Amino acid sequence: MRGKLLKGKVHKLGDNINTDYIISGRYKFKTLDNVELAKHLLEDIHPNFYQKVSPGDFIVAGENFGCGSSREQAPLAIKYAGIGAVLAKSFARLFYRNAINVGLPIIISNTDRIKENDTILVDLAKGNISIPEQGINLSIEPFPPEILKIIEAGGLVEYFKKYGGWPLSL
Amino acid sequence: MNQTIAEKIISAHCDRKVKQGDIVIADVDFAIAQDGTAPLAIDVFRKMGQKKVFSMEKIAFFVDHSAPPPGKDISTLHKLMRDFVREQGIYFYDVGSGICHVVTTEEGHVRPGYLVVGADSHTCTYGALNSFATGVGSTDLAAVMASGKIWLRVPESIKIILSGKIPPGVYSKDIILYSMGKVGSWGAVYKSIEFEGEVIKSLSVESRFTIANMAVEMGAKTGLMQVDEKTRKWLKDKVKGEINPIFPDSGASYTKILKYDISHITPQIACPHSVDNTHPIENVEGTPVQQAFIGTCTNGRLEDLKIAASILKGRKVNPELRLIIAPASRKVYLDALREGIISQLIEAGATVVSPGCACCVGTHSGIPADGENVISTANRNFKGRMGNPDAFIYLASPATVAASSIEGKITDPRRYI
Structure with missing residues (x-):
């Protein structure tokens, strides 16, 4: 994801968006079809959320995004709904791991000044977020180099294919 | 360097002395998945081009989340698990066996000092047995099934010291709910919690599981406890051989030390x-x-x-x-x-x-x-x-x-x- 310039519209959410809200247990146990799961993204708290998403849009949230269960279907449903990246002040650790492992870009930044429907630009190479219409520039917390390697591969599956397992040192 | 329990256990699983913030590839002693996460792990395992699990003795699958299944979509996923289990020869606990975290401990798959990962967020429950146990995703689990290893960030640690005498009508659930209210749902994100104090000592091992189980609700990676006579007694008929408990060094570094006196709390909701x-x-x-x-x-x-x-x-x-x-x-x-x-x-x-x-x-x-x-x-x-x-x-x-x-x-x- 390094070097990519992302542009999209903001869907703003609050703190503590848990994995049950992202994709309810009543769907995740039923299927391995990620496209089908994506249709139910966030529906318990925002009915029809999926229909409002255009490819490349961002989810922007507050603290502790993705708290709750280990369900990898949460970042998968977000990715398959077409969301380009999730920006939050902080992520729950399981969601953080899972997003990296499935290749969903996640960005840690202060999101207070980003509003619903803003169009934002994310420059991962320069490490900043900008809202040109409002002249706002925000910095991004960089990933540790070991993690960046998994992200750059596009997730853990591709990483394993590329390296044939874990390299001697991460 | 003085180490926390988490640092010590992770060090022993990657052959170097680690400190908070390090990112390591660690050996896994035991790995589990349940019917909500195993089907996806199997799918990813195949996509990774893998044919055989790293060890039949160190992986267990459980059908517990929708058992018996309420519809054919779920029973189809259960069948996918059974087929994989038959092919790979790993441990399997089918419908009616019970909840993964309870069965894993009853069956003696977990012991002090172990590094355990589970594709279920409440894997942290085994911290009560002094095991560094944490929840992971299905892709993580697929990588573990293939290699026996996982990437981990060595967590900072928080110590929660519970003191006082437990009042009548108050149980370990009330104690962890009370602590939960104080710490908050993101008060321990990415941290390892070490629970200590006279309250923990006075609780049965079963009651300790209740507390360790909810560490993840504070955002924690795991909720560890020390081994005492009660732990040894509980483990006696479940695990073979010597127990090697891991204690923190004195002077180990904690980002926070929280002390709660529970003598005056009432039942919590x-x-x-x-x-x-x-x-x-x-x-x-x-x-x-x-x-x-x-x-x-x-x-x-x-x-x-x-x-x-x-x-x-x-x-x-x-x-x-x-x-x-x-x-x-x-x-x-x-x-x-x-x-x-x-x-x-x-x-x-x-x-x-x-x-x-x-x-x-x-x-x-x-x-x-x-x-x-x-x-x-x-x-x-x-x-x-x-x-x-x-x-x-x-x-x-x-x-x-x-x-x-x-x-x-x-x-x-x-x-x-």
């Missing part, structure tokens, strides 16, 4: 829709409830059923309410049957369902109606958690749930003990 929305029972007593649930990896063990039966024995469940009980494992179920606990519960009007997660995750076995209130011994009360976003979930101890079942409203258990 986590109100909808977040686990840290905790209140003393006095604030919510009298709230009508239509469904009550005793079970889960938090509070479905023999001790929990015993407490419930001691309150419900010779009394009747309120006709305005359904009480559903799911013994956490087949062993718990059998022990409770032999001790007469199950008949006392059924005579009181409870419905006993198959060992497993039951209505905790909302796929089957008791989904509440719109607008209904549920009081439950589970660990999560998120909106929609039990399968209906228009229901309201209150979390409490087995004693509080049992007392509330009698009155049909949230009830202080101290009036029944």
Whole structure:
């Protein structure tokens, strides 16, 4: 994801968006079809959320995004709904791991000044977020180099294919 | 360098002395997945081009989240698991065996000093046995099945010291709910918690599991405890050979040391829709409830059923309410049957369902109606958690749930003990 310039519209959410809200247990146990799961993204708290998403849009949230269960279907449903990246002040650790492992870009930044429907630009190479219409520039917390390697591969599956397992040192 | 329990266990699993913040590839002693996560892990395992698991002895699959399955889509995924298990020869616990976290410990798969990962967030439960145990995703688990290794960030540690004498009517669930209210749902994100103090020492191992189980609700990676005589005794008939407990070094580094005196707390309730929305029972007593649930990896063990039966024995469940009980494992179920606990519960009007997660995750076995209130011994009360976003979930101890079942409203258990 390094070097990519992302542009999209903001869907703003609050703190503590848990994995049950992202994709309810009543769907995740039923299927391995990620496209089908994506249709139910966030529906318990925002009915029809999926229909409002255009490819490349961002989810922007507050603290502790993705708290709750280990369900990898949460970042998968977000990715398959077409969301380009999730920006939050902080992520729950399981969601953080899972997003990296499935290749969903996640960005840690202060999101207070980003509003619903803003169009934002994310420059991962320069490490900043900008809202040109409002002249706002925000910095991004960089990933540790070991993690960046998994992200750059596009997730853990591709990483394993590329390296044939874990390299001697991460 | 003085190390925390987490740093010591991770160091022993990657052959170098690690410190907080390091990212390492560590060896895994045991790995588990359940029916909500294993099918995806199998799918990813194949996509990674893998043919054979790294060890048959170190992986177990469980069918517990929707067991028995309520529909053919789920039974198809269960079949996918069975086919994989047959092909690979790993441990398998099918419908009726019970909840992964309870069975894993009963079967002696986990021991002090182990590094355990599970594709289930409540894997942190084994911290009560001094094992660095943490939840991972399905892709993580697929990588572990292939290689026996996982990438980990060595967590910072928080120490929670629980002191005082436990008041009557207060149980380990109330203690962790009280701590939860203080720490908050993101108070320990990415941290390892070490629980210590006279309160932990005074609790049974079963009660300690309840506390370690909910460490993840504070955002923690794991919730560790030290080994004492009670742990050794509990493990005695379950694991073979020497126990090698891991203690923190004196002078190890903690980002926070929190001290809570629980001498004066009362039974606690986590109100909808977040686990840290905790209140003393006095604030919510009298709230009508239509469904009550005793079970889960938090509070479905023999001790929990015993407490419930001691309150419900010779009394009747309120006709305005359904009480559903799911013994956490087949062993718990059998022990409770032999001790007469199950008949006392059924005579009181409870419905006993198959060992497993039951209505905790909302796929089957008791989904509440719109607008209904549920009081439950589970660990999560998120909106929609039990399968209906228009229901309201209150979390409490087995004693509080049992007392509330009698009155049909949230009830202080101290009036029944």
